[in-house]
Amino acid sequence: MSKNGIPSVSVFRFLSRAGQILKNPLPFHHENFEKLGAIFRVNLGFGKSMIFSRDAKLAQYVLQKNHKNYHKSEIQTKELAKYVGKGLLTSEGDHWKKQRKLLQPTFHKKQLVQLLTAIQKAITAELDKITTNAPIDVFPIFNDLAFQTVVKSLFSSAANQKDINRLQYITESAQRMLVKELRQPFKKWWFHLSGELARNKDLTLEARDILKKLVQDRKESKERKGDLLDMLLEARYEDGNGMDAEQLIDEILIIFTAGHETTSNALTFTCELLARHSEVQEKVATEVRSARAQSTSLMEFIKSCSYTKQVIEESMRLYPPVYFIDRVNFEEDTFENLVIPKGSNLLFSLFEIHRSKEFWQEPEKFDPDRFAEGKALQYSAYYYPFGAGPRMCIGNNFAMYEMILATAEVVEKFKISAKTENIKIKPLITLKPEEAFLEFNLR
Numbered sequence: 116m117s118k119n120g121i122p123s124v125s126v127f128r129f130l131s132r133a134g135q136i137l138k139n140p141l142p143f144h145h146e147n148f149e150k151l152g153a154i155f156r157v158n159l160g161f162g163k164s165m166i167f168s169r170d171a172k173l174a175q176y177v178l179q180k181n182h183k184n185y186h187k188s189e190i191q192t193k194e195l196a197k198y199v200g201k202g203l204l205t206s207e208g209d210h211w212k213k214q215r216k217l218l219q220p221t222f223h224k225k226q227l228v229q230l231l232t233a234i235q236k237a238i239t240a241e242l243d244k245i246t247t248n249a250p251i252d253v254f255p256i257f258n259d260l261a262f263q264t265v266v267k268s269l270f271s272s273a274a275n276q277k278d279i280n281r282l283q284y285i286t287e288s289a290q291r292m293l294v295k296e297l298r299q300p301f302k303k304w305w306f307h308l309s310g311e312l313a314r315n316k317d318l319t320l321e322a323r324d325i326l327k328k329l330v331q332d333r334k335e336s337k338e339r340k341g342d343l344l345d346m347l348l349e350a351r352y353e354d355g356n357g358m359d360a361e362q363l364i365d366e367i368l369i370i371f372t373a374g375h376e377t378t379s380n381a382l383t384f385t386c387e388l389l390a391r392h393s394e395v396q397e398k399v400a401t402e403v404r405s406a407r408a409q410s411t412s413l414m415e416f417i418k419s420c421s422y423t424k425q426v427i428e429e430s431m432r433l434y435p436p437v438y439f440i441d442r443v444n445f446e447e448d449t450f451e452n453l454v455i456p457k458g459s460n461l462l463f464s465l466f467e468i469h470r471s472k473e474f475w476q477e478p479e480k481f482d483p484d485r486f487a488e489g490k491a492l493q494y495s496a497y498y499y500p501f502g503a504g505p506r507m508c509i510g511n512n513f514a515m516y517e518m519i520l521a522t523a524e525v526v527e528k529f530k531i532s533a534k535t536e537n538i539k540i541k542p543l544i545t546l547k548p549e550e551a552f553l554e555f556n557l558r
């Protein structure tokens with residue numbers, strides 16, 4: 116069956132696989148890509164459908180060249196926004212443009228240098244909690260590490276541990292609720308009736324109160340700590356004004372949400388891969404030792420860890436934490452021979468693009484040398500773990516610095532080995548690791 120030149124998967128085929136799709140939709144997508152080509156439509160019933168694509172040229176066209184004709188789906192702009200408000204990730208149009216312009220300089224490399232000491236301290240404190248010589252699930256460790264890194268970058272030492280724990284609990288609870296809402300839309304009535312939705316909205320209000328107090332204390336103290344909060348308070352719109360209190364809190368909640376799970380997934384997958392490739396692990400260890408001996412600053416150290424960076428890049432090729440990017444078109448569009456009717460839901464599978472035989476030699480192989488100096492650029496058309504176009508991740512440098520510092524310190528301290536045969540994935544809103552049992556032995 117074909118509509119507008121796009122091969123379709125019938126609603127019956129979709130429903131017959133619904134149970135499996137709910138658990139892990141990736142094999143179903145892969146099968147359809149192999150059978151129907153780089154673009155296909157899944158009919159969901161009641162006249163609704165989704166277009167899946169692993170066509171890298173179409174992705175570039177939609178995300179970059181003709182981005183003005185596309186907006187995000189309601190998953191972010193409505194469903195997520197009801198918990199975290201209207202910040203950069205969840206807004207559209209002029210409001211998004213205004214916020215992006217305001218926040219872009221804050222995330223510039225030059226500004227981020229000021230945060231590196233806080234990031235490094237947060238990493239060291241969390242890695243000290245690793246128990247050695249017995250298998251442990253590393254995801255919770257990297258999850259706490261990523262949250263602490265964001266909190267310490269934002270508030271230095273101003274936030275107390277009780278508030279930090281509460282903020283982390285609330286952020287993760289909202290994410291869990293959102294997963295349930297998206298995966299089980301037929302239970303919406305129950306989420307209302309059982310009070311689960313209301314409870315999560317109340318929790319969000321509690322998080323906002325904690326943050327309001329932290330911001331207020333900072334303003335009253337007139338102290339400058341040089342952290343992300345200071346930078347956000349000092350950011351100015353074109354008219355010379357700063358953000359109002361509610362907007363500032365929306366942006367902080369967005370930074371928590373966008374910056375924590377993604378990074379912890381990537382760090383976990385990176386360690387899982389290192390544990391299974393001891394020769395790569397030893398190469399990282401050698402690089403880190405030499406970089407520590409030479410470097411006078413954290414930024415110099417990061418720059419010297421070029422192979423470690425390649426390892427992280429290759430890990431995000433195989434396991435992109437954001438494994439889908441969605442867009443909806445305002446107006447009908449045509450791309451090559453394809454007609455995209457107005458209001459189409461498009462889902463670009465980074466997981467498939469990053470593993471396509473069309474672009475990568477031996478795509479299933481973990482090979483950090485793909486990203487060696489001079490080679491990385493050739494992949495830019497079909498490698499985008501941080502997205503592409505004007506809505507590309509604003510925290511990409513922050514995330515890379517954090518991941519290089521964390522991976523370097525892990526490998527510097529420990530030899531890592533795997534305690535399960537294969538790397539297991541759990542695709543939810545982000546691509547999460549499952550049962551990431553590794554053993555750490557002191558070097």
Ligand code: HEM
Nearest residue numbers: 203204373374377378381436437501502506508509510514
């Ligand atoms: C490995 C870690 C990360 C990955 C893989 C990642 C990936 C992405 C991707 C793919 C997008 C674009 C989504 C789209 O176009 O629909 C995005 C947007 C965004 N990310 Fe990240 N991200 C990471 C870490 C971070 C961090 C650490 C922060 C903040 C400190 C952050 C903040 C944001 C924000 C605010 C946006 C929205 C930007 C906009 O729409 O203008 N991310 N991220």
